[in-house]
Amino acid sequence: MSKYQRVLSLLKNPPLGTGITVKGWVRSIRVGKGVAFIAVNDGSCVTSLQVVLDPGMPGYEEACKIGTGSAVGVEGVLAASPAAGQPVELRAERVTVYGGVDESYPLQKKHHSFEFLRSIAHLRPRANTFGAVFRVRSALSFAIHRFFRERGFVYVHTPIITANDCEGAGELFRVTTLDLADPPRIEGKPDFGRDFFGQATGLAVSGQLEGELLACGLSSIYTFGPTFRAENSNTARHAAEFWMVEPETAFADLADDADLAEDFIRYLCRFALEECAEDMAFFDKQIEPGLIHRIGALADSEFVRMDYTEAIAKLEKASVSFQYPVSWGLDLQTEHERYLTEKVVGGPMFVLNYPKEIKAFYMRQNDDGRTVAAMDLLVPKVGEIIGGSQREERLDLLQARMEQMGIDQAGLSWYLDSRRWGTCPHAGFGLGFERLIMYLTGMENIRDVIPFPRTPGHAEF
């Protein structure tokens, strides 16, 4: 591979007068009688590099026939641009076409709908919006690791294949090597005892339970990896395969947990604004006017904390009428959450201490006997972005709750052991990574912040 330079570094620190090579994809070409211009984008930044072709250049005629979307290499000299629109340009001396296009190339130099681009997800990385989305996604992945590393958290890898199906976090995708056409049977049902793992297994819907075990030894841990849910969810914010960040902290309570979540979100907002400035400016201009102000304001503000009980009182006093009933003991519906975060608070908010009947078995029971130490972080537009809790560390109370909820204790004996010996208070949360990216970029559909989204009926690419 011959040496070449990325557009980003050329624009940042232009080596004027120097011979260089760039490689990328043609965004547009404008051919005139005395001169031609090619905009070349290599995905290193939103901005394309203007390449100037002089008719005296060898191969000029062929170069002028290059279509939008072609992969090219350009050797030439970088020079200050005499025209407005770009500070520098590449005066081409030789153009190499690696891959041309014909008239059937679907990406044109025009606006395309996100619906259409989803149908050509294999080509959309060449579109400005998706270049920006995937660069921000990459940068924020790094930011997540940096945030936790700065705070002494240990990055742990929890299993992707699991035998737990009792976490209450959603439907499992089955993992099996049994012959589906004719599985071994026991009492008419497939005998998973003869499956690969000797029991029924599936893809993990959460790494939380294992994360708790690691925290109860390493003190502060986090996971960051793919998560799978076989739910028939058809919404702009659900996917069957998504990435989740799950920190877990020993000797922490619910207030500590919310503080960590707040610091975390604020850190990520600042990171996006500082480290992804050009892409964020693109989103601010093209996707959601006011985005930069919104993210900046969030980074500088305190997050509101409100008990579930108070939230219910606010909703009962609301002047608007809701489609779903509001009453202590009922879960908050999306319309209620949106009212709270968008109308009552006007920004991100934690709702804390939910009724125990509507939450998972592992959440710590509060002294009032009717609520658990759960929290949801709600943000405008996206809704629930974080869900977390302080975990029940008292063995007797945990077992009693599992008993009440009909959860098999034998299969979770290892989990109960962590409470049996050396138990400690601990808390954690789960952040939907794609929802974070949606919030930071203004993109409104989760299918547009994952390169190749998996949703019901869709596993193409």
Next chain:
RNA sequence: UCCCCAUUAGCUCAGUCGGUAGAGCGGGUGACUGUUAAUCACCAUGUCCGUGGUUCGAGUCCGCGAUGGGGAGCCA
């Protein structure tokens, strides 16, 4: 899974009262220009999602199906 909406040229869309299909972009040809998703002129392009029905006649009305979108539930 439920509710609502949509499906017309490669893409984005218009199409009146039911009378046999249009624009912009893209493509082709040419002109012109240190151009900026260039501009101008000309040219070509259709299984009107599929299917059944109503009608003299259906892109248009009705039924069924498919696909997509929005909302809801589940949740991150």
